[in-house]
Amino acid sequence: MENENASLYAFRKFGDTVLRAAYACCGCYAEAEDIAQDVFLLLHTKPVAFTDDEHMKAWLLRVTINKCKNLNRSFRISRTGSIDEERSGIYNMDVTDVEVRELIRALPKKYSSVIYLHFYEGYTIKEIAGLLGKNPNTVSSLLQRGKEKLRLEISQINMTGGHNYEKK
Amino acid sequence: MKKNDYKNHLDKIKCSPEFRAKMEERLSAEQDGEYADSVSDVERVTKINYHRWTAIAASAALVLGIGGTAMYLTKTSDPPSETMLSDISHDESLPYIEVETITENYSMDVIMFTNDSVSFNIANIPAEASHQIIKGLEKCSWEPAEADNFYNFDSETRMSVSCTGTEEFVYTVNSEGYAMLEHEGVQTFYYNGNSYFKIVSAVGQYLPYCDWVSMVGGETGKKLDVIFKKHISEIKRTQNEVDSFDSWIMLMSNDLYTVYIDQYGKITVFYASSYGGSGSNTISFSSSPELYNEIVNELGEELGIETATEPATTPTTEVLSTNEYVYKIIDENITGEPMDLRFVIGTGQFDGSFDLKNVDMNEFTKVVKSHNWKVSEKSYPENGFYIARNLLLTVSGEIYDQQTGNMYEPADDSFSDLINAVDKLPESDPCNHIMSLLAYSGNNGTVMSGDISYYYSDTAGSVDSNSEIQYVYRGGTGKLYHDSSCGEYFMLNSPDGGYSAEYMEENRDWILIEKGNTVSLYSEYVSDTDSVPRSSSSGFTGMGSCVVDYDYLCTYICSLIGDIYEMSESVPVTDFRYDENTGCIQFSIDATLYETDLISISLNIADGNMVYAHVERTDNNTGETVILYDFQLGDGMGGGVVYYTENQDMYSEISEDMKTEKFGATE
Incomplete structure (x- = not known):
């Protein structure tokens, strides 16, 4: 893990968590994937220092929820995911x-x-x-x-x- | 839907193999820095950081187990003697472990709260507290229960009370009220639906006197505990108070307790009073500001809080009647001068807000002071409200004080004149009024005036300069003719590129002059009514978009730019057309509608919800750009948010300038 970058580590550990949170907020798997991707790419491009995993998780959840809000505010929102x-x-x-x-x-x-x-x-x-x-x-x-x-x-x-x- | 259905459903949401592979590839790309479990390259945190405390509280579970080593230590402080357990009746028909008879000098080693994800322990419980808790457990009106009931709630938070004396026994109570007593290797099961939260409440009253090492964990917890013990003689139980959270730091938080301390040394413990902690009560203690400052100074960096400044002075509390207090906060927050307000529109799907400028508050203040007031049973505004500094003035006639978290209402329940006074707030300024009307229109999903509403779904578009028709590929367009000879008229195009209706302005009203005569590429969306397509829940999107009152908006824009139509040396850009022969201004809804070297106007409608208008002036000589008007209706979420700024002085100046000197405009 020491050689693993933060974003990759975060994705492997909390990828499902972030995806789940995004899904819980937007109700669409496809959009949840987009949001999760944005969240981890943000961490990838702008690394954040965390005290521990719980801190990392809290940060990821907050960013995820913010991005869900942004998605809801954007013009591109699509609420028609296919069952x-x-x-x-x-x-x-x-x-x-x-x-x-x-x-x-x-x-x-x-x-x-x-x-x-x-x-x-x-x-x-x-x-x-x-x-x-x-x-x-x-x-x-x-x-x-x-x-x-x-x-x-x-x-x-x-x-x-x-x-x-x-x-x- | 049951809670478990929700959890089970979300449990199934996982990254697909394709998505996982794609992300791993992208995240494996070159990147600065590495992540390790240990802290590295940590930036100095200068703001209060609740996340860290969330993490600390969660990790507290790892510090101590139920067999924790903490031993009972009698405190020298003065903990409260009362407990909420004291009112629990005793059911003589059930067997009890009479604790005091079998363990004359028992001690409560540790109370552990745990569930699937987190647990934390409280140790060194003061004698008074442990006595009351055990007596409370004894006296609860337990009913016999089956073991299965206890274990059915395995995932819920449960509380274990371990006691050691001449004999050992453990009480474990889960949040559903099922309890298990373990004594001499025998497990007995009981039920009392209220027991759990009564015990939580009782423990909460002693939290500041308990062992903070156990509660927080790690070196930080030890330091915190030392500081608390140093100041423990100062800690006194006070009446419950809830204050603003602006100046608080959170010392610990978990499923059951959250502890805040403010700069005056006030400690407030929130404890869960119902399932899941969704309802909470408070217990307050007072200490000295030094306790707070010492925590900040000693542990500021670890807690992620700013270094303390000068020790705060405990404010004197003025005892006021409710009436006096309401008048006082009115005077503190509303002066005689016009003030800016923000209106927050309801809740739920149609939420949003808009700003009002220079609102005259005098009449409202007068009405407030003509009433007597009382504290309302409501906890928060349920409908729309205006924000006036720390006050929320609801459309229902209440006043919510953000400092105390209290809602106030007329003591005689006569709300009507207050409602009227609130309704009239935006009317003191025409611009504010139109903004509020637009916002309400969007909020309510109704057309405020006239028949025109319009819906746009895409931003791509082009202009056919010959036909003067705006073509867009999937959205709608419109043209606003502002002609000195024919007056203003407004043509709405259908989404396919034809137009569906034309309206002419007469005395600020729009009159339908033609409809349905289209130059259409497609016909399915061409309206044959005097309205144009509008969004709905079954319309162009799956979302119930608000309906923008386009008519009113255009009227309003015309009122703003009505004097500046005769302009020369316009510099057309891609998305607009200026007809020098007719003097008409045409605009594409999706793009800049008008622009010259002097004034630029852009109007956008997108997603059926948002209108954005931007009017600015660029000075030819200096190149300086000044925003004259800038407002936005809708926030893309189906709400009626209006943002509005203006520079009326500058507008007047330019308007006059354009009319009389540079362009020789005629009325």
């Missing part, structure tokens, strides 16, 4: 996966990052506040509203019998 592409190229999606993915997509972006950081990465509200540069009260509100939004989406799915997507 088939994701099914065949990445993993075998079952019905639950498709529903979850639709929920992630339906979730407003401001909630998706805190939902992901809290429920998947296990960060606390205060840590998320530090990570995203937000007031802890704001993060707490976003988390609550995000969960409410998810609950709403879920209830709609239950009422309508699911989203209108093709099932495997």
Whole structure:
């Protein structure tokens, strides 16, 4: 590892983490790959000194979320990723996966990052506040509203019998 | 969707072999510096760095195990005697380990909180704390439970309390409230849904008196512990207070506790009060500023914080009624002078903000002071609000104080005149007003005025100078004719290059003069109504884009540039056309619409959400460029963000200049 450059080391150790975070924020695998690529290339071209792996991970997650925001703000955003592409190229999606993915997509972006950081990465509200540069009260509100939004989406799915997507 | 579904779904997201191979190849390319596990080439961090503390807290697990060596040490400090466990009722029907009867001099060795990813320990728990915690565990209204229930929550954070006396026993409680008591090799399982967070709360009250070595870990933790012990006699429990986080440093953070200290020596512990820490309560302590300064001076570099300056002086607290406090913060944040505000538009998909200039606040202040106020139960504005320094003035008539985190509302619930006062804030200036209307239009996805709205999806375009029609490949275009003889009229092109409608300005209203007469390459998008294609959730993109009120925008732009149409020596560039015969200004929405050596105007619409207009003047003699107007509607996210700046004095000067001297313009 000593001869390994930081970006390569980071990619090997946290490549999936970054990809996952990007996916959780944008709901599209293709875009998540683009974001992950940008994140690691940024680290590659502009090396950052980290105290340890956790510091590196926190940095990568923050940059990832920022890039997701930028993507959402850009003109090039495309929200029409192919389910088939994701099914065949990445993993075998079952019905639950498709529903979850639709929920992630339906979730407003401001909630998706805190939902992901809290429920998947296990960060606390205060840590998320530090990570995203937000007031802890704001993060707490976003988390609550995000969960409410998810609950709403879920209830709609239950009422309508699911989203209108093709099932495997 | 269950929480596990979310996790399971994301667990499946992994780098594809192709992507991994591609990235490895690119990242293996030449690059400066190397990365190793150890710190190398670390830059001096001069700002508060929460990441480092996240990392430190996470690594604390590695420092001590449950059989940690820390031993009970009686503190000389004055920890609180009360505990939230004291109100737990005792269920006599269940068997208990009567701790005090079997271990007369027991000690609580360590409390370990752990889950899949992180754990940390608290050691050297003060006698009072350990006594209360054990008594609390004893007195919890436990119900018998099956072992499977306990182990079902294997991945959740759990808390182990190890006690050593004449006998040893361990309580382990998970966040769902299932507990396991291990005593003499026998495991007994209980359940009490509230037990876990009650214990978390009880422990939280003693955190500053516990062993910071265990809580933080490593050499940094040891140093921190020494500093705390040095000042421990100064640490007193105070009433809960939540203040601004601007001047705080975070000493530790994990799933259950986050500890902040501010420059006045105030220590605030946030502890989880519900599952996942999503709800949190606070416990506050006070110390002296020296504690803070010593931490900063001794550990500043390690903690990533700036070197302390002069020791802070503890501010005196003025006791004010809620009413007095609201009036005070109003006076502190809103003076009699016009001030700049930022309006934040709601939340969710249609969020965004725009700035207002020189807003007259006098009427609003007057209305606020005509009311009595109380603290609202709301924790944060739920709708749009104006930011006036440290205050958020909501469209619902509340005032949120960012310094205290409190929301205030009229004591008599009479919101209406406050709502009116807030609504009128932008009306004190016409430019502000139009900006707010535009923003609301975008925010609500409705057309504010008239029938014209337009949607553009791409920026590629060209101009046919003969036909005066803007051609674009996939987007839409428009032409704004600003003619002294025919007045202004505006032609919208359809996305295929034809035009779908023409509108003429009359008394600042747009009148439809023709529609559907297209020169089209394709016809599918040509509108046959008096509206042009507009975006929708089922329209040109998958996103519910906001609808830009194009009519209003053009009217507004015309009002800005209305006096400068007769210009000579224009210097056309690629994406615009200036017709010297008609004096018309034509513009492509996607590119610069007009430019001369004196004034440059660009207007862009992209992605259906964003309009960007930029008007600047370049002085022929000096080459100096001055921005006259610069505003943006939409942020590309479906929101109605408006950024707007102006230099009205300069505009007036140029406008007059162009009309009367250089260009002989006529009205």
